[in-house]
Amino acid sequence: MTYDFNTITDRKGTNAIKYDLALARGKPADALPLWVADMDFPTAPEILKALHDKVSHGIFGYSAPCEDFYEAVKKWQKEEHDFSVERKWILTTPGVVFAIVSAIRAFTEKGEAVLIQTPVYYPFKNMILANNRKLVTSSLFEKDGKWQIDFEDFERKIVENDVKLFILCSPHNPVGRVWRRAELERISEICLRHKVIVFADEIHNDFVYEPDRHIVYQTLSKEAAENSIVATSASKTFNLAGLQFSTIFIQNPQLRARFQDARNATGYDEPNLMGLVATQAAYEHGKDWLSALKAHLSSNLDFLRCYLKEKLPRIRLIEPEGTYLVWLDFSDYGYSDSELDDLIVHKAKLWLDRGSMFGCEGEGYQRMNIATPRPLLEEALNRLSSVFQD
Ligand SMILES: Cc1ncc(COP(=O)(O)O)c(C=O)c1O
The missing domain is CATH 3.90.1150.10 (Aspartate Aminotransferase, domain 1)
Structure with missing residues (x-):
């Protein structure tokens, strides 16, 4: 076609x-x-067809993902990002920003510090402040046309502020970086050493220009996987943002339970049906x-x-x-x-x-x-x- x-x-x-x-x-x-x-x-068009079929069915009652949905997510992650996912790691939220707020509430108390790397997608800052957490920023800097991480500043900010949570943007909006393995490993090493949980916002993961490749944070090492939340969505990739649906991966059962509690405390239970249908169709037929x-x-x-x-x-x-x-x-x-x-x-x-x-x-x-x-x-x-x- x-x-x-x-x-x-x-x-x-x-x-x-x-x-x-x-x-x-x-x-x-x-x-x-x-x-x-x-x-x-x-x-x-493949997604539109799945949505049309659901509209023709005409019933929009409470809905939940079925096995086919999980299989589609797992297949997409494996084939597109070489990320082997287990079904029990997969959670849904009505958007990645919602997941960020759930993580802020799950893993930090009021007044505790959350780190971001500025310049960055502005809701990171807004959600930290709106939830009465302490905003800590480590500036990226530009050298020879590429924005980079100042690792010394990054670690110093963590230590000085007793940071509990770091929100990583990978690939990075707005500076367009696709972080290299060495950069991600250094982030992971610092965060593990100082017991900082990592929330990796990977919503832009499907848009990487040759020859670069997106590296899923949880594929770095077993330790990185256990210490992180990875957030993705078909919403950027397939232009579905208005359907408010995202897919979150949490391998560590303790982190998963805490995240789930914080998410559920908002009253969220079942996902938006159209978001679910569109996401499954995207991952099954959207390549x-x-x-x-x-x-x-x-x-x-x-x-x-x-x-x-x-x-x-x-x-x-x-x-x-x-x-x-x-x-x-x-x-x-x-x-x-x-x-x-x-x-x-x-x-x-x-x-x-x-x-x-x-x-x-x-x-x-x-x-x-x-x-x-x-x-x-x-x-x-x-x-x-x-x-x-x-
Ligand atoms: C880095 C990043 N995270 C999250 C979002 C928004 O995600 P959602 O609409 O799923 O809340 C955007 C949208 O531009 C974004 O660029």
Whole structure:
């Protein structure tokens, strides 16, 4: 089957936060939105069919995963990520952010410290603060076009603050890193030595550009596996975020029981039926669609790279190793963060995510979502060029 990622689907008036909340969020109504991490493509036809079949059945009562669901998850993890999963490790939550909050509540008390590496997906910080935990940040730094971990700072912050939980973003949003084995092993060694539980948010795991490979945190070692929670979802990979469903792996029975208690204390019991059906169909039948999507994303990335080189050479692309979110450095223009944002939103009429939302290290950057049809990406770049071309 061939799949089409270049037809524009009108998303206005469809409850899409990307398109329908512009005025409410202080953006011009005609701003082209390439901010939030969802895609402008319908999901795979194979998933749509499974959803249509469920709709035709017509009954949407309380639901639970069956054996086929677990088999589909296990097969996907094994084939895509070389991760051998046991059924009892698998839990579901209505989203990865929900799982992060469950882990914060399960493994830390009020006032205890949780570490994150900034710049990073902003709900990490917000959820730590909203749950009255102490926010501790270790800044990533950029060297030769790649963002890196300052391991000395990372360990010092753990020791100084008696950190209990570390939330890892792997692959990393927004800096696009796919962490190497040596980097993950060093994280694991430090966290084990200081008894810090690791929550590995691997929601972007299926988007890694050749020749890099995503390494599942729990495949590093038996010790790393016992000391961690790995969170994944078909929601990024297959554009299902609105169905609110994610798949969590916890090997250590004690951690699993504590996580489950915290999750259940929210009142969550059975998963959303449509999320469950879509996830199972994605993992059973979504491979071809995903490889076509990845080819489209790579070609959008090539297009963006060439466009910037030719027309906007002062905007620096941080080459992503993974994710469909690109991290663009505008610092050469010398604008303050708010001047830059104002130019992008009100002059270029583009709605991107401003870098400082991810942490002060992101000042001067903007995050752009390239999971969109080529004509929209081109339009976005033309809008940028109308304001930033010298
Ligand atoms: C790193 C990361 N984690 C979690 C999420 C959101 O996950 P969910 O919608 O399952 O809560 C996103 C969405 O952009 C993300 O980038």
